[in-house]
Amino acid sequence: MRFTKETFVTAFALFSLFFGAGNLILPPQLGFLSGPDWWLVALGFALSAVCIPVLGILAHARIQGGLFEFASKVSPLFSLVYCILIYAISVALPSPRTAAVTHEMAIEPLFNSPPLLTSLVYFSLVFIFVINRSKLLDLIGKWLTPAILVILVMVIGISLYDFPFHFGGNGFQSPFSHGVLEGYQTFDAIGAVVVGGVIIVSINLQKKERTYELKKQLIGSSGFLAGLALLSIYTGLILSGALLHESFPADISRTELLTGISRLTLGKTANVFLSLLVSLACFTTAVGIVTGASDFVRSRFPGHPRSYLYTAIAGSLLGIIVGQLNVGIIIDLALPALMFIYPVTIVLILLNVAPERYSSTLVFRTVIITTILFSIPDFINSLGISEISERSASWIPLSDYSLGWVIPALVVFMGTNMIYSRKGRNQSGG
Template structure:
């Protein structure tokens, strides 16, 4: 019975880690545009937003380390640079997006105030909570996720029984890759490598008497349960968006669609309640990101409190600067960055999950370098230089799906392992 309880508690912790409030705005619009290919979009989204992040937790369970340890086999310098880039992205994109989501979900429908005002107040409060490390948010977080899940299940259930199974036509040329790329925007693979270690440490503290194998088994069981729960919610939201394709204008924004779906299924009062819950969940995410980044910089400067404070200030200033823009703009700005860093993150997660005999330092170097090189064309395509590099992308398999790095990385993995065996 204790094992069942431990598994469920750990599964809920993992679910809460990946089920960020910002993620809620992504699946409905995917379904809204997916039409009768909603299932293919769902498959792609779940690979990048569920499978890869859960694998990241499995990697943490094996490494028993931090973000820095993910890239150590490439080189210590690479591991440090990779860590710094990941933390810079975290405070520069997903953290400000939480302020923008809060404005569009909870402020904009009721008050005619600018984004910048919300952003300034929001990150001023974030800074106060970061500097005081209040446990209020941890306690609050335990109630936020269940409450949001209940509302979402109601929305999904009401939609399923109220709307005809009319899917419409897809607007995506490649529904599967569209789902994968939208899954990048959850930032959950990055979340897995950044804060996954916190959950592993918590498990170790609670289960000191258990062996390493028992702890790893616990993480795997919890991971499967959390993954299945995420699949139900994400697939449900995508399907909900699909069924409501006639209810809204085709150019509707992500947050407006979530608001609209909530009002049509639950009414204005429930929508206000959802807005408050999502805003609080966004706030806890922002505090976690800024705190985690400041802790990392602090650790690089001999536990200097000054370094922590300066990093927290920079993180909040960046949040105000970027958080004054609307959600869709921040998502558009994030895409080029994600097209470059996400493949590297995915590869590091996969390599750290595979057996060590297949992932020597030589293999790590070969696969990571190959992934970096072949991510450049996808990155250039995402910033509007697709025509310039089209002669290159035309000969790279899967480049048309913005995944030109996949096959070269796999070939590098096989080749480096074969070479190592011959030596």
Template sequence: MSKQRLQIWVTAFALFSLFFGAGNLILPPFLGFNAGSSWIWVTTGFALSAVIIPIMAIIGHARLQGTMMDFAKKISPVFALIYCVLVYLISISLPAPRTASVAYEIAIKPYFEFDSLWFSAIYFVLVLVFVLNRSKILDVVGKYLTPAIIIILLAIVGIGILGNYPPMKASIFENTFTSGIVEGYQTFDAIGGVVVGGVIVISLGFKTDSFSTKKEIIARAGVIAGLGLLLIYGGLILLGALNSDAVTAEDRSALVTLLSKNTLGNIGTMFLGVLVSLACFTTAVGIITGTADFVKGIFQQSNMAYTITAVVGSLLGVAIGQFDVHFIIDIAVPALMFIYPITIILILLNVLSEKWASPIVFKAVVVTTIVFSLPDFLSTIGFGEAMQPVKDRIPLGNVSMGWLMPSLVVFLIINLINTSIRNKNV
């Protein structure tokens, strides 16, 4: 195997591992459990927001090879800075601490009488050690941690779906497809794509200075990682659906533990504990590294800024990571309803050619997205009754995607105008 091909696979494994964290493990089975016989539709929706969009972010990074600021720079430098600060604040305040919470609830709490605060402290000390040795992250994660994660996942899914189960129950969702899309928000993977994509770009910079080489490695690795994520998500959702009328589960974590035990027996719970710990840990490392890289760039590549950010991010992880995982999921909803639509639109625009994604298109479409995502955001912070008449009048407003159609219409209108102007000037 050539050196470049080996690097593609190492990078693909690292991407998979940096993406596959707490939410990626506990969300799909419960989604399938509730979707039942409609699991294929919920899988399609989930894959759209939790696989396709994040991998498009990685492809966008392959084209830009800058920082996350470059994703929004066509709107304005001020907007780009505000957007990045919001994304990184959300990332180190919610998904990074959630990794410790999930690891504690599944791998520690059922077996040991150990305080969650102490666990979070030890967990984020180890995260900090990895973050402070960032030049080695790609190799350690890609060569050693990810293969272990994939082997355990394939064992649980592969053995599980071969079992005998009663017929699946009907879906509890009013709209299974859009429910899958919105649930995919909770993985934070679109945000993860713009955050860890930058980590991959910088990490590869330690190995090669060639723009074209890095572009090929990142793009191909992104596709491989995406296919791996799709396979695992589909398997976990199907496993949950197969058990929809076979078991009773109160929450996401309990279902994952139950499925693992039913699949691999008592040893399955041990494997699950190892899997959760590895998956959560690598994601936390990726998030805090990306945040520290961003702050370092703002302060003229200051190593002191990188170290301080890494320490602060780890301390936040300790403070918030001791809370119940479902509490963290619930408080994340308002932030996701606001920042996720903007992130999705920025990713989509950044993978298009300049011809279709000019600065004026960026500005018009992003402003439209912000305006039409406000009803969903306001509904999650106590204004649901006041916003309902507004959502009723917006296409897809009642499935938390009211921003989609207006943004698409504005995108088409602006491009039609630009095309008309170009034709007149010819």
């Protein structure tokens, strides 16, 4: 694994495109509520918000195509529907959420301005970055990410140095699975399949002579470094929240907790530093999402050169409209969509990094169909209809933890491969 200047710039860009609203406000509250079990929550959160996304980047390094190629082994029609769902969800929920978090934590405390003004200015700037997408890696990787990392390290470092290692009570029945499910809310698995494609296109736009292997090495090494940085920051934020359990009321909101931790660690300058941190972290994620959606539409309509521009405009306008909502409302709205699309995305990532002999077209199709079917009870439960999930919990393993799709998908993966390999041996023997 080689680490060059270009590797670090690309890794910084990947980290920044991943690290947005949810990545910033979710970990501290997880630690705050988990007490001495903060490390179990951190492990679960790392699984869904670090390991799976990094595998998604490694899958893109192998495929070196867009999101459509990511799911095309199931079928072209499925891939098209999946892409539309992913980009629709991304542009409608996590992208506007970044503007809502920026307003609540960075703008309103300093200027007391209306959310409409914030989202209008915010997505106007997003649009400017998106239409200058050939400069995206340099703009984000060289300038924005270092500023984000410096402020985060300051907050975490002061928390660990100044506060004693005493913890409150644990508020979770199952800390590990709660960490896994909370990791869904970062959208990082979805982010991996979206921004991985953005990175591929950005590297190709640099017009440098690179072989398939060189690009694979660059993307793989960058993904590893970005994942290492994410793991360190998440663990630090979760532990910081756990250490400061006595400093805040038990019912404090996610955004209020992060603001409070920043004030305790950074003192009088907290508002300025926090405003800068939140704005940069959220902004880069929104840029990555709108850029990915615009790239996809342009790839589907190659004969229409303005399709990229029109998608960027539509994504920015939708961001302005939804970005005015409260952060909590957007998180609640996102849950049903996540419970349906996230398992499919995780399985696609794992299948795309699996060796070719274990990931045939038949395996892709059977495992994805199984995952969709066994995700339905969790999806229905997220809509507030608990009867189906209660019945399914009695016969589907892990259904109590909203992970009912895991065992069936694994069993079908192993069973299909056994049948496929036995069929291959029989044919070669005959």
